[in-house]
Amino acid sequence: MDRGMVIFLGALFTFSSSWLGLIVFPFQQLGHEQPYQKSDSDDPYPQPLQGIAVAGKRVYQANGCMYCHSQQVRSQRFGNWWDDNGEERTGADIKRSWGLRRTVSRDYLYDNPTMLGTMRTGPDLANIGVRNPSAMWHHTHLLNPRSANPWSIMPSFPYLYKREKIVGDRSEKALLLGREWTVHPGYRWRPTPQQWDELLRERGATILRQVLASAPTETFDLTTADGQKRLLDFWLTTPEEDYQIVPTADGEALVAYLLALRKAEVPLPEAKE
Amino acid sequence: MATTAAMTTTVDDSARDRAQAAAERAAIDASCRGPVLFFAASAIVWLLVGSLLALLASVKLHTPYLLTASPELTFGRVRMAHLQAMGYGWLSLATVAALLWQMCRLSRAELVYPKLLILAGVLWNIGQFLAVVGIILGDATSVEWLEAPAYAPPFFIAAVGIISAWTVAVFRRRREPHVYVTQWYILGAIFWFPWLYLVAQFMIFWSTAVGVVQPIVNWWFGHNVIGLWFTPVAVGTAYYLIPKIIGRPIHSYYLSIIGFWSLALFYSWAGMHHLIGGPIPGWLSSASTVGSMMMLIPVLAVAINHHMTMRGHFHRLRYSPALRFTVFGAIAYTLVSVQGSFEALKDFSEVTHFTHYTVAHAHLGVYGFVTMIMFGLFYYMVPRLTGREWASSTLIRVHFWCAAVGIAIYFAGLSIGGWWQGRMLNNPNVPFAHIVNYTLPYLFSRSIAGTLMTAGHLAFTVLFVMNVAGWGQQRAGGPTFFVEPPSASLSGPQRIGPRDL
Numbered sequence: 001m002d003r004g005m006v007i008f009l010g011a012l013f014t015f016s017s018s019w020l021g022l023i024v025f026p027f028q029q030l031g032h033e034q035p036y037q038k039s040d041s042d043d044p045y046p047q048p049l050q051g052i053a054v055a056g057k058r059v060y061q062a063n064g065c066m067y068c069h070s071q072q073v074r075s076q077r078f079g080n081w082w083d084d085n086g087e088e089r090t091g092a093d094i095k096r097s098w099g100l101r102r103t104v105s106r107d108y109l110y111d112n113p114t115m116l117g118t119m120r121t122g123p124d125l126a127n128i129g130v131r132n133p134s135a136m137w138h139h140t141h142l143l144n145p146r147s148a149n150p151w152s153i154m155p156s157f158p159y160l161y162k163r164e165k166i167v168g169d170r171s172e173k174a175l176l177l178g179r180e181w182t183v184h185p186g187y188r189w190r191p192t193p194q195q196w197d198e199l200l201r202e203r204g205a206t207i208l209r210q211v212l213a214s215a216p217t218e219t220f221d222l223t224t225a226d227g228q229k230r231l232l233d234f235w236l237t238t239p240e241e242d243y244q245i246v247p248t249a250d251g252e253a254l255v256a257y258l259l260a261l262r263k264a265e266v267p268l269p270e271a272k273e
Numbered sequence: 274m275a276t277t278a279a280m281t282t283t284v285d286d287s288a289r290d291r292a293q294a295a296a297e298r299a300a301i302d303a304s305c306r307g308p309v310l311f312f313a314a315s316a317i318v319w320l321l322v323g324s325l326l327a328l329l330a331s332v333k334l335h336t337p338y339l340l341t342a343s344p345e346l347t348f349g350r351v352r353m354a355h356l357q358a359m360g361y362g363w364l365s366l367a368t369v370a371a372l373l374w375q376m377c378r379l380s381r382a383e384l385v386y387p388k389l390l391i392l393a394g395v396l397w398n399i400g401q402f403l404a405v406v407g408i409i410l411g412d413a414t415s416v417e418w419l420e421a422p423a424y425a426p427p428f429f430i431a432a433v434g435i436i437s438a439w440t441v442a443v444f445r446r447r448r449e450p451h452v453y454v455t456q457w458y459i460l461g462a463i464f465w466f467p468w469l470y471l472v473a474q475f476m477i478f479w480s481t482a483v484g485v486v487q488p489i490v491n492w493w494f495g496h497n498v499i500g501l502w503f504t505p506v507a508v509g510t511a512y513y514l515i516p517k518i519i520g521r522p523i524h525s526y527y528l529s530i531i532g533f534w535s536l537a538l539f540y541s542w543a544g545m546h547h548l549i550g551g552p553i554p555g556w557l558s559s560a561s562t563v564g565s566m567m568m569l570i571p572v573l574a575v576a577i578n579h580h581m582t583m584r585g586h587f588h589r590l591r592y593s594p595a596l597r598f599t600v601f602g603a604i605a606y607t608l609v610s611v612q613g614s615f616e617a618l619k620d621f622s623e624v625t626h627f628t629h630y631t632v633a634h635a636h637l638g639v640y641g642f643v644t645m646i647m648f649g650l651f652y653y654m655v656p657r658l659t660g661r662e663w664a665s666s667t668l669i670r671v672h673f674w675c676a677a678v679g680i681a682i683y684f685a686g687l688s689i690g691g692w693w694q695g696r697m698l699n700n701p702n703v704p705f706a707h708i709v710n711y712t713l714p715y716l717f718s719r720s721i722a723g724t725l726m727t728a729g730h731l732a733f734t735v736l737f738v739m740n741v742a743g744w745g746q747q748r749a750g751g752p753t754f755f756v757e758p759p760s761a762s763l764s765g766p767q768r769i770g771p772r773d774l
Contacts, residue, residue: 003452004444004460011461011537015468015501018541018564022493023472026557027486061415064349070627074550079623081700095701103552105485113416113477114487116551120627120698121334123705145337151706153337153713159344186342 033106036268045266048110049257052249056257059160059250061113068154070117071126073099073264076273099127099264104271107263122154126263138255139247140175146188147181158186160251166244173252174244178237182245189236196232211235297381298657304383305374306658308390310741312370313651315398317734319362322405324727326355331723335716345409353420354408360418360498361429362401364639366394367647368506369436372459374654375513376440379456380447384439393435400428416477416487418495426474433470437463454529458509461537465501469494485553489545496544499638504606505536507646508575511603514646514653515582518596519589524581532574539567546617549626558619565617572610579603592758594669598649601677605641609634624699629712630691633684640726641680648676648733655737656752661745663753668732670755675729683722690715 035044049057060066076091083089093099103126108114117124132138137148143161145152161175163185175182183189191199199207200222208220211234218234221227247255330351333339340346377384384390404421407413412422421429440463444456473494476482482490516523523529542564545557583600590597612634615621625631652669656662663669690712697703697711739745745753 004441007452007457007460008464010534011464014534014537015465015541017538018493018497018544019472021560022542022545022557023476023490026489026554027476027482029554030484030486033484062350062411062413063344063347064353064413064415066415066417067349067352072551078550079699081696081702083702092699092701096705105552105554107552108484110483112483112487113414114483114485115415116485116488116548118417118547118627118631121629121709149706151709153334153709155333155337155348156341157347158342159347187338 030105033109035109036106036266045268046107046109046263049260051256052253053256053260055249056253056255056260059254060115060257063157065125066115066117068119068121069123069125070120071103071124071261071263072116073101073103073124073126075102078102093124096123097131098124099130101264101267101271102273103263104268106268106270125258125261127261127265129259129262130265133259135255135259136176138258139251140177140181142251142254143175143177143245144181144186144188147177156186157251159248160254161185161245161247163243163245166242170244171246173246175246177239177245179240180236182240182243185245191232196228200228200231207231207235210238210241214238298378301377301381301383302657304385304387305377308384308387308394309370309374309654310658311391311394312366312373313655314737314741315394316363316366316370316647317730317737319358319366319401320730321734323355323358323363324723324730326351326358328720328723328727330355331716331720335713335720344411350409350411350413353413353415354405356418357401357404357408357420359639361397361404361421364503364643364647366397367644367651368462368503369394369397370654371510371647371650372440372462372506373436373443374658375455375510376443376459379449379453379513380443381449382443382446384443385446386439389435390439393432393439396428396435397432400425400432403428414478416491418498419473419477419491423478426470426478430467430471430474433467437467453513454523454526454533455509455513457533458505458512461533462502462505462509465497465505465541469497469501485551488548488551489553489557492547493541493544496547497541500536500540500543503639503643504540507602507643508532508536508606510646510650511575511579511599511606514595514599514649515579515603518593518599518653519583519586521582521586524578528574528578532571532578535567535574536571539564539571543568543613543617546622549617549619549622562617562619565614568610568614572607572614576603576607589758592754592756594663594666594673594753594755595649595653597673597755598645598652598676600649602642602644602646602649605637605645605680609637609642612637624695625691626695627698628691628695629687629715630695633687633691636680636687637684640676641684645676645680648672651733651737653752655740656745656748659740659743659745660748661740661743662748663736664739664745665736666753666755668736669753672729672732672736675725675732679722679725679729681722682725683719686715686718686722690718 035046037044074091074093076094078090079092080088080090081092094101107126108116139161141148142157144156144158145154146156163182180189204222208222208231211220211231212218215234220231220234222231329340329346330348333341333348333351344350373384373390400421404425407422407425408420413420414422440459444460473490476490477487512523512529543561545553545561546565549558549562551558579600590600616625616631616634625634652663694708694712697708
């Protein structure tokens with residue numbers, strides 16, 4: 001037989017074995033899974049994404065969130081550590097409250113793409129919708145993660161928000177953040193000493209009134225540098241008067257998707273430990 | 274065995290045979306010049322693009338405010354674009370250049386219709402440009418190793434179809450009856466990659482593989498694209514270059530057979546270790562753990578074979594740039610593969626999964642091993658295609674040390690940081706904030722490593738551009754050495770083998 005043919009057949013055979021074993025067989029094994037329904041009155045679980053959460057999944061994909069955040073909760077028995085008494089323990093995912101149980105294949109029935117993830121530079125998100133159901137928290141965190149966790153290395157996502165002049169009343173969707181986070185969205189703003197001196201000269205009385213409105217028990221001695229700095233620190237935590245930050249359609253969609261991530265919530269018989 | 278016989282009888286070959294063989298080689302190189310240099314040049318362009326994206330992504334991880342307001346340059350997109358630029362740009366295009374030239378040389382056959390291969394190169398580059406720009410503009414799929422938006426894959430498929438067909442055509446027109454081990458690896462690669470890519474594209478994006486079947490297909494592809502596309506060509510290149518440069522045959526023909534077939538069988542089974550602990554059937558990751566451990570066989574076979582071939586010739590690493598890069602890559606292959614086998618064990622994976630340790634491992638593979646061997650090949654191949662030597666051995670030295678020290682810092686930093694990151698992630702009493710802060714210095718060390726590597730790539734690019742632009746000396750006799758070897762017997766393969774396979 002020709003040498004080329006030997007190599008061709010050999011390459012075909014070895015490769016087919018893994019294709020049949022690792023792809024075709026699991027495809028058959030897992031292809032017929034059905035949603036779970038404990039009794040007829042219950043809604044089947046899982047549910048496909050609905051409404052703007054579908055668009056939110058696109059935003060999650062486009063910005064590569066998966067490359068730092070996994071979406072899988074591992075077993076109680078997975079991964080060992082030692083407690084203060086030197087005793088061996090396992091199962092950090094559930095103890096970190098990343099889910100009530102481990103996730104199983106049925107949890108991902110409607111996921112497409114299925115973003116299990118390979119990295120935990122940030123925490124797992126399989127169950128973030130249950131763990132942190134506040135849309136407002138997610139919005140403020142996405143605009144600038146440092147506003148919620150000073151140690152965070154996650155990027156800011158100011159392009160999912162817009163800063164706009166307030167016309168009439170402040171929008172209900174406006175983010176509840178002090179001006180240090182909103183003047184320069186995505187960054188943390190602080191005036192330079194010269195700018196602050198200028199601001200105090202021009203609008204000192206107004207600024208003091210604003211701060212005292214939100215912190216009425218405080219007193220500021222504006223004749224001292226220390227008093228001026230304290231006033232600045234307080235002022236930075238108060239919201240801007242004329243501007244607000246509201247989510248764009250993409251921002252709303254992404255948060256809707258995050259809140260829809262509730263994988264390890266409904267008990268499944270096969271997920272028992 | 275024919276090669277061994279041919280090489281041992283070389284002393285008797287007449288001057289006329291040598292002249293004939295040299296003329297044949299010159300004709301083969303002339304037929305390859307256009308397409309191979311095109312693939313090589315575009316590979317280097319993507320190497321630079323990928324390096325800049327890598328550096329940006331790396332710095333962003335410890336300096337999150339850098340360019341944070343721009344959607345195009347947010348970490349996730351830059352990271353995906355980096356993988357696309359390196360995986361499908363640099364690594365794949367360099368692989369194509371390597372396999373085309375070596376297949377022609379080893380088959381002793383000219384490339385026919387080389388213009389069509391240039392078309393394949395253009396198609397691949399169009400696909401690659403669309404993919405990287407598409408990812409940056411927000412069309413990425415977030416399927417790891419398959420991030421390219423839907424409009425890019427047709428270009429890759431068309432291009433790889435032409436490349437595979439041409440490689441087979443060269444092989445079928447071979448004048449050399451002996452089929453050398455490098456040719457097996459090349460034939461395997463050009464057959465496996467199109468199949469892998471088509472199956473993965475089809476099952477993930479065009480058909481109904483939803484739920485956890487998708488990550489299963491994803492990691493079968495992601496692991497095999499390294500193991501059955503980059504690895505065979507890089508290992509095959511080492512099999513070609515080491516004997517060529519030191520002028521002695523490969524140590525054992527039988528070890529190379531064992532190495533090839535066990536790689537073909539076991540590597541393709543190893544992919545599911547990327548999903549250990551995940552929501553997939555337990556037997557799948559167990560099967561892959563077995564496959565991963567069995568990979569010790571081909572790896573050790575290749576390691577022993579290369580080492581025994583090199584034995585007594587290690588002093589030549591002082592002189593030959595191509596040899597030094599290649600041997601560095603071959604050693605890294607052994608290290609990264611043995612490490613990978615053990616990483617697939619459940620106890621090990623429990624710590625290192627989801628951490629920077631895995632990133633360090635991946636870069637030891639694609640950089641320390643594949644990229645270094647490709648550098649070695651370029652230093653050997655390009656002068657033979659352009660007829661000019663390298664303009665500056667100092668720049669080659671800069672390139673080597675930047676790359677070698679860069680990958681060493683990269684690997685050490687992220688391995689140590691990643692290991693402890695994993696241990697702390699496993700302990701629920703350690704707050705997440707503490708883990709993030711702990712990794713920062715290691716992430717910073719990666720940026721230093723990346724800066725060094727990028728500097729090396731710039732030196733390499735300058736050398737390549739100078740060579741192609743005709744700034745080097747005309748080739749006559751020996752190659753460019755780091756330092757001149759003490760005796761003339763070391764200079765160049767022409768004096769050692771008459772066939773110069």
